[in-house]
Every structure is written in C-alpha cells, then in structure tokens.
Amino acid sequence: MAKKSAKKEQGGGRIGRVRCLNCFERVKVPPRADKITCPSCGWEWRISWVNPNLAKVRGPMWDRMRF
Amino acid sequence: MALNRRIAYINLSTGEIETKPIPVEVRKKFIGGRGLDMYLLYNHTEPGIDPLGPDNVAIVSAGLLTATLASASARTHVGAKSPLTGAVGSANMGGFFAPELTWAGFHHLVLKGKAEEPVYVWVSDGEIEIRDAAHLWGLSTRETQDTLKQELGEEVQVLCIGPGGENLVRFANVMSGMKNAGGRTGMGAVLGSKNVKAIAARGTMDVEIRYPEEALEYDHEVMRHIADTKFAQIMGKYGTMFIQSVTNSTGLVRTQNFQHNQLLDAEPIECEHIEEYGLGTVGCFGCIIHCRHRYVVDGIFDEGPEYTAQGAFGWEVGCNNFETILKGNHLVNHYGIDILETGSMMAWAMELYEKGILTNKDTGGLKLEWGNDEAVLELIRQIALREGIGDVLAEGPLRAAAKIGKDSLDYNIHVKGMSNLHSDERPTPALALGIATSTRGADHLRSRPAIDLYHLPVPVLEKVYNNPVKYEGKFTSDYRDYEGKAWQVLWQEMMYMAIDCVGVCKFHSIFLSPNLLNFDNISKFIYFNTGLEMSPRDVWEVAERCYNVERLFNIREGFGRKDDTLVDRYFDEPTTRGLDIVRGKTIDREKFTEMIDEYYQLHGWDENGVPTPETLERLGLDKEPSRML
Numbered sequence: 001m002a003k004k005s006a007k008k009e010q011g012g013g014r015i016g017r018v019r020c021l022n023c024f025e026r027v028k029v030p031p032r033a034d035k036i037t038c039p040s041c042g043w044e045w046r047i048s049w050v051n052p053n054l055a056k057v058r059g060p061m062w063d064r065m066r067f
Numbered sequence: 068m069a070l071n072r073r074i075a076y077i078n079l080s081t082g083e084i085e086t087k088p089i090p091v092e093v094r095k096k097f098i099g100g101r102g103l104d105m106y107l108l109y110n111h112t113e114p115g116i117d118p119l120g121p122d123n124v125a126i127v128s129a130g131l132l133t134a135t136l137a138s139a140s141a142r143t144h145v146g147a148k149s150p151l152t153g154a155v156g157s158a159n160m161g162g163f164f165a166p167e168l169t170w171a172g173f174h175h176l177v178l179k180g181k182a183e184e185p186v187y188v189w190v191s192d193g194e195i196e197i198r199d200a201a202h203l204w205g206l207s208t209r210e211t212q213d214t215l216k217q218e219l220g221e222e223v224q225v226l227c228i229g230p231g232g233e234n235l236v237r238f239a240n241v242m243s244g245m246k247n248a249g250g251r252t253g254m255g256a257v258l259g260s261k262n263v264k265a266i267a268a269r270g271t272m273d274v275e276i277r278y279p280e281e282a283l284e285y286d287h288e289v290m291r292h293i294a295d296t297k298f299a300q301i302m303g304k305y306g307t308m309f310i311q312s313v314t315n316s317t318g319l320v321r322t323q324n325f326q327h328n329q330l331l332d333a334e335p336i337e338c339e340h341i342e343e344y345g346l347g348t349v350g351c352f353g354c355i356i357h358c359r360h361r362y363v364v365d366g367i368f369d370e371g372p373e374y375t376a377q378g379a380f381g382w383e384v385g386c387n388n389f390e391t392i393l394k395g396n397h398l399v400n401h402y403g404i405d406i407l408e409t410g411s412m413m414a415w416a417m418e419l420y421e422k423g424i425l426t427n428k429d430t431g432g433l434k435l436e437w438g439n440d441e442a443v444l445e446l447i448r449q450i451a452l453r454e455g456i457g458d459v460l461a462e463g464p465l466r467a468a469a470k471i472g473k474d475s476l477d478y479n480i481h482v483k484g485m486s487n488l489h490s491d492e493r494p495t496p497a498l499a500l501g502i503a504t505s506t507r508g509a510d511h512l513r514s515r516p517a518i519d520l521y522h523l524p525v526p527v528l529e530k531v532y533n534n535p536v537k538y539e540g541k542f543t544s545d546y547r548d549y550e551g552k553a554w555q556v557l558w559q560e561m562m563y564m565a566i567d568c569v570g571v572c573k574f575h576s577i578f579l580s581p582n583l584l585n586f587d588n589i590s591k592f593i594y595f596n597t598g599l600e601m602s603p604r605d606v607w608e609v610a611e612r613c614y615n616v617e618r619l620f621n622i623r624e625g626f627g628r629k630d631d632t633l634v635d636r637y638f639d640e641p642t643t644r645g646l647d648i649v650r651g652k653t654i655d656r657e658k659f660t661e662m663i664d665e666y667y668q669l670h671g672w673d674e675n676g677v678p679t680p681e682t683l684e685r686l687g688l689d690k691e692p693s694r695m696l
Binding site: 050 | 297300301304305309312313315316317333334337339521522646647648
C-alpha cells in the first residue's frame with residue numbers, strides 16, 4: 001500500500017489533492033496547509049487532514065460566503 | 068452452510084411456531100434479506116390491512132451472506148407494511164444481531180398476529196420461544212438489551228423497541244446495540260402494535276463455507292482494496308459526518324426545513340469536533356471500516372453521531388451546537404425513534420411556528436424557534452412519549468398535517484408520506500428522481516446515485532453504470548443535468564437491492580465511492596461462500612425481481628405515478644445559497660416528467676408506473692402471489 005501511494009505521488013496523482021467544489025478542478029494542497037485557493041476559479045477552502053497524505057475540504061472561507 | 072438456514076413463522080396470537088427450510092429455487096429468485104422479505108410481505112398480507120393491526124406481518128431477517136466470509140455481512144433487515152406511509156415498510160441496520168440469528172439457525176422470522184401481553188421472542192440454536200416481557204415494557208432500548216443480556220447471557224444479541232415503539236410513534240425504529248437502528252418506515256411501531264418488545268438471539272451453529280480457502284482469499288483481496296480507498300480512510304476517521312463539510316459548503320443541505328440550502332456558520336458542527344468528545348470508533352460484524360464513534364458528553368455515553376444527526380439536530384433546525392447533536396442523537400437512540408424523521412418533523416413544526424400556523428397554544432408554550440437547542444431536545448422527548456405537540460408530530464407528515472390543518476402540508480418535505488433526508492435535491496435532478504420514485508418514500512438509501520456529485524469523467528460513469536447491463540443513452544458528469552440520470556437511479560436501485568439481499572453494508576458497495584463492490588464482487592462472494600452459481604447478470608435480475616415486488620406491493624396499496632413526485636417547493640422555490648453553480652436552482656417540471664417517463668420505460672413499466680405483463684413474465688412474477696414460502 002505504501003509503495004502504491006508513493007507511486008501515485010511521484011506521478012502527480014491524487015495524494016494531497018482535493019477537488020474544488022465550485023469548478024471541480026483538482027488542487028494540490030501543500031503539506032499541513034489549512035487553507036487553499038483554487039487556481040482555476042479563485043474560491044478559497046479550509047482544509048483538514050485525515051492523515052498526512054489525505055487532505056479534505058473542510059468548508060469554504062466564510063468571509064467569502066456570507067450573504 | 069448459509070443455504071440451510073430456516074424460516075420461522077411465529078403466530079403471536081396463538082403461540083404456534085412453524086419452521087421450514089428455504090428451498091434453493093426460492094434463493095435463486097429472491098436470494099434473501101430484503102428481497103425475500105419483500106416477497107414474504109407481498110404473499111403474507113392482504114391488501115388494505117391496518118399496518119398497526121394484527122393482520123400485518125413483521126419480518127426480521129439476515130442476508131444470504133450474513134456471518135460468512137463476505138466482508139461486512141452484518142446487516143439485519145426488518146419488513147412490514149409501513150404505518151408511516153401505508154407503502155412498503157423496510158428498514159436495515161448494522162451491528163451483530165443478524166449474524167447471531169444466523170448462528171441460531173434462522174435467516175427469516177415472520178411474526179404474525181398480536182400477543183395479548185408484552186412478549187419477547189427467544190431464538191437459540193434452532194429453538195424459538197415466546198416469553199413474557201412485562202418486566203421489559205417501558206424500558207429504553209439500551210435498558211432492554213442490558214436486562215436481557217443479564218438474564219440470558221452476555222453473548223446474546225438483542226433487537227428491540229423503545230418507548231417510541233410502545234407508544235406507536237409511526238416512525239419508531241428497531242434497535243440493536245447502542246445505535247444500530249432500523250430507522251425508517253416505522254418498523255418499531257409495528258413490533259409495538261404486536262406487543263413484541265424484543266427478539267433475542269444466541270447461536271452456536273456454524274455456518275459452513277462452501278469454498279473456505281477461496282472465500283477467505285477473496286475477502287482479503289476485497290478488504291485490501293476497500294482499505295486503500297480514500298472513502299474508507301475518511302469514513303474510518305469521521306464516519307458519515309465527513310459528508311457534511313462537502314454538502315454544506317456546496318449548498319446541498321436543506322436548512323430551516325427547506326427555506327435555505329446551506330447553514331451559515333456551520334463550523335461548530337463539522338465532523339472534526341467529534342475529536343473533543345470521541346473515545347474512538349467501532350465497527351459492525353466483519354467490517355474493517357469502523358465508522359461509528361463512541362463519545363461522552365455531559366455524562367452521556369453513546370455511539371454516533373452520523374450525518375443524519377448533524378442534519379436533524381443541526382442545520383435543519385438551525386442549530387450549530389455540536390453538543391445538541393450529540394445529546395439529540397442519544398435521545399433518539401434511547402427512545403427508539405427514527406432520527407431522520409424526527410429531525411424533519413421538528414424542522415417542519417418550526418417553520419409552521421415561524422409562519423404562525425402553530426402557536427404557543429399549540430406547542431404548550433414551547434418556543435419552536437430556529438436554533439433553540441433546548442426546544443429541540445425537549446421536542447424529541449415529547450414525540451417519543453406522545454406528549455403535547457409531540458403527539459401530533461408522532462403521526463408523521465400526512466396525519467400530522469391533517470390534524471394541524473390550514474396549509475401546513477404545503478411546507479412538509481416528504482414523498483409518499485415519509486420525510487426526506489436533510490439534503491436539498493433542487494440542484495441535483497438525479498437525486499431528486501431517486502427520492503421521488505423510491506418505494507418506501509423520500510429516501511436516500513434505496514436509489515441515490517451519490518457518486519453523481521463527484522463530477523466523475525464520463526468513461527468512469529460508463530464503466531460503473533454499464534455493468535452488468537448496458538445503458539443505450541449518454542451519461543453526463545454534471546450533476547445539474549437530466550440526461551442519463553434515470554438509468555443511474557435505476558442502476559443504484561438494483562445495486563442497493565442486491566447488497567440488501569446478501570446482507571452486506573451499503574458502505575461497501577458503489578454508494579459513496581465508485582471503487583467499491585459491484586455486481587461482479589457480489590456474484591463471487593455468493594459462489595465462494597455458498598456454492599450458488601449466480602452470474603453478475605443473475606444477481607441483477609434477482610434485484611430487479613425484488614424491486615418489482617416492492618412496486619407491486621405499493622400498487623396493490625393504491626400507490627402509482629401520482630405518488631412518484633416531489634412537493635411543489637422543489638419546482639417553485641429556487642435555492643438561495645451555496646456556490647454559484649447551485650444557487651437559484653429548481654427542478655424543471657417538464658424535464659422531470661421526461662425523466663420519470665424514461666425511468667418507467669427502462670423498468671418495463673407502463674406510463675402509470677405499473678409493471679407490464681411482459682415485464683412480470685420476464686421476471687417470473689406473473690403468478691404472484693405465488694405463496695412458494
């Protein structure tokens with residue numbers, strides 16, 4: 001399993017990436033980052049880490065989301 | 068072996084108990100679990116019976132693969148005519164009860180009639196007894212189980228009802244363990260109406276595996292694959308609560324009943340907060356995912372919460388207090404009522420209160436205001452014990468609306484009289500079609516193509532949804548489209564029926580991940596564990612047959628095309644919040660009608676949603692009720 005993960009990462013695969021919920025672009029998350037900005041559409045997302053290789057979108061940055 | 072487990076008919080009125088083997092021919096047609104339960108329901112009830120009367124049956128079952136070497140083969144199914152909807156009643160839960168029932172020698176228990184006094188049913192190594200349960204009546208679900216374990220032994224597994232079932236709350240559930248709940252359609256009320264407090268099982272009868280080495284090797288292969296998925300890793304850490312971050316961020320939840328589609332300031336109820344209260348996760352029989360948290364809050368020890376608890380006691384009722392979710396989760400477990408229906412009924416009552424349709428006089432002074440945490444917790448109690456306004460809400464959407472009157476029903480989010488999940492399907496036609504057509508009412512666990520939300524590439528959708536039967540139309544990656552969605556809903560119906568027939572958890576199937584079990588895997592599991600040779604296409608056909616039996620039952624009870632729809636709010640009120648791509652959305656009536664037409668045509672049903680004679684003949688259902696069992 002570890003071997004497979006390393007291969008995925010080397011190939012620019014899905015490890016450490018999340019999908020922007022607004023435009024569906026896959027976005028690389030820097031290690032331990034707690035927020036990202038989608039390079040495609042500019043939406044900002046808060047990030048949490050299930051494990052050191054697995055990031056998830058925790059929610060939007062609320063200051064951009066209030067109405 | 069799994070195929071030699073028996074069926075028992077338990078007449079509660081007379082005390083007579085009859086057991087029979089289940090012929091292989093019946094297995095090949097209905098497999099077991101939910102599928103065979105639906106056949107039994109159709110064959111052992113008369114049209115138009117009172118769901119809470121002695122003529123209804125309550126069927127409790129294990130799946131064909133329960134307690135075998137198939138991963139997560141833990142599910143218990145309960146079937147009856149629903150007292151909530153009058154349609155198919157069907158509820159499914161995890162835990163350890165079904166394996167114990169299997170080891171005790173049985174796969175299906177059919178409870179008929181009504182006991183004069185409270186009883187429980189004791190199943191042990193091929194023997195069944197009806198026993199006095201006067202000392203159990205009035206106890207909570209956990210107290211009931213603790214008492215029976217003290218009397219019968221710690222190894223005993225118990226399925227029971229709580230005060231909700233005793234009080235005939237029309238959405239009372241059945242429970243086993245701390246939080247395993249057969250929640251939907253009011254199966255707890257059916258047991259309560261029969262004066263059955265519990266079923267206790269203990270067995271030491273081995274389940275012989277037909278090809279043990281191959282079955283074990285295959286199960287290891289499947290488990291390694293499952294463990295490697297992103298889905299399993301997140302589920303193992305947060306359970307279904309992980310869904311909340313994504314769906315709320317996007318704008319796919321329904322908040323304040325149905326007024327908005329996103330809870331602002333949802334941070335306090337996100338899944339990561341479980342770490343402040345959690346004691347770790349536990350799993351069901353044979354499962355490696357372990358998606359259930361155990362937690363302590365204010366001296367309360369319980370399991371959960373899940374996505375439905377976050378919705379029920381969080382965004383639907385306008386609360387963003389994680390402790391309210393934990394406490395509300397505990398109360399519904401304690402009383403034995405369906406968390407989803409409870410939350411939806413409370414949110415509906417709050418909107419009626421806001422609009423002045425319900426007043427302080429109706430609520431006994433309880434201020435049903437959005438975000439009133441104390442009112443939420445108090446209302447759970449009132450519903451379970453049928454006190455005050457809770458007595459009205461305990462009747463479910465249609466009956467409660469009839470009692471409240473005015474235009475109250477217009478605000479209820481239901482299908483066929485059953486409340487919807489705390490999700491908003493206005494931006495997602497596929498999910499909307501799924502809840503509109505589901506046999507047991509608004510329902511996310513009978514046909515929801517959840518992976519439609521993932522924006523998967525078309526080749527991936529083709530790979531998933533063209534197996535084992537090919538769709539001639541086109542798929543689209545955009546969840547806002549209408550094209551190809553009718554087939555996705557139908558395909559998921561077959562997937563969920565198949566997995567419910569074998570008794571494996573849906574979270575191991577193609578539900579929330581496209582990489583999990585499909586029809587090929589189920590076919591292999593059946594062969595290695597039981598020796599039954601069923602191709603993936605054969606499994607599909609069984610699922611189609613069973614789904615059509617559910618449809619036939621509903622048609623017999625007067626349901627039809629008029630009931631396969633959504634409330635007007637889906638068509639008339641646009642979404643107000645969320646991402647740009649989901650804001651301002653409604654379901655398009657014309658396109659929705661076209662989807663229903665295609666869905667019926669794909670099923671082989673006529674324009675009224677009735678299976679055609681050709682379809683019934685093809686599926687071997689043209690002579691139902693056939694009373695084979």
